Amino acid sequence: LLVGPDAQDIDNRFDVSTATDRLEYIKFKGSHSIKDINFRENIRTFAGIRAESDRGDFIVEESSVKGFFDIAGIKSPGLSAAPAITLAAIDLLKTSGANLSLKDNFITPRKHTLFMHLSAEEKAKKIAEDDRFGRMICRCEMITEGEIVEAIHRPVKATTMDAVKRRCRPGSGRCQGGFCGPRVQEIIARELNKDIKDVILDKANSYILTEELKK
Ligand SMILES: Cc1cc2nc3c(=O)[nH]c(=O)nc-3n(C[C@H](O)[C@H](O)[C@H](O)COP(=O)(O)OP(=O)(O)OC[C@H]3O[C@@H](n4cnc5c(N)ncnc54)[C@H](O)[C@@H]3O)c2cc1C
DSSP states (O other): OOOOOOOOOOSOTTOOOOOHHHHHHHHHHHHHHSTTOOGGGOOOOOOOOOOOOTTSSOEEEEOSSTTOEEEEOOOTTHHHHHHHHHHHHHHHHHHTTOOOOOOTTOOOSOOOOOGGGSOHHHHHHHHHHOGGGGSEEETTTTEEHHHHHHHHTSSSOOOSHHHHHHHHOTTOSTTTTTTTHHHHHHHHHHHTTOOGGGOOSSSTTOOSOOOOSOO
16 A cells, blocks of 8 residues: 655755655545545555756757757656657657657567466466466565566566566565565576575665575
């Protein structure tokens, strides 16, 4: 369960901390829309940075450097606006004289298996083809080993724990990776032929395992 967010102006562009008073405020405001929200179901809180331009609006324009485009200050609702921003950007490219042609190697849409959404027959067929789809790794979100292996070997490989989580969701559920985390780490190490200690969370040096406590 996620309730929120609020919005605050802050000076530190790296500050993604959450604060009790803001959570209380969100709780108070949320209860105006929905009665009896069960906040005990809330398992994690986040904060993110919205890019605020000094013009109070999105900037979508060719910069003073010909052929260099600014698509900037994309604050809320930048996600909902993304398709429209894309069309505006294409128009900008056209009017700026760019020579646009369709790539023949462009693949759309991305194909990946969402095992839990398959019918019983499709599941059985998938498992018969590859028994890794029969091994449930993330029990909360019902993500199979097959989906994790697929995510690791996509053209842009998922090589960290968070990369795998973003592509196919293991660790996004109730236990937040308490059960599946070590298993996902083992699968990444095996698939990429790495030492398990070199499988990191996300950024450089975000090590999860450093040494063995006992043999
Ligand atoms: C709390 C919150 C709630 C929001 N709610 C909504 C909503 O309900 N609806 C809505 O439409 N929008 C919402 N937004 C806004 C929306 O998330 C943004 O407008 C949108 O994500 C902007 O997209 P973007 O691609 O411009 O930037 P981003 O999504 O920020 O993508 C930029 C990417 O660049 C990467 N990056 C940064 N620096 C580097 C570097 N040096 N090298 C390589 N990669 C780099 C970042 O890791 C990031 O993945 C919300 C934002 C926040 C923070």
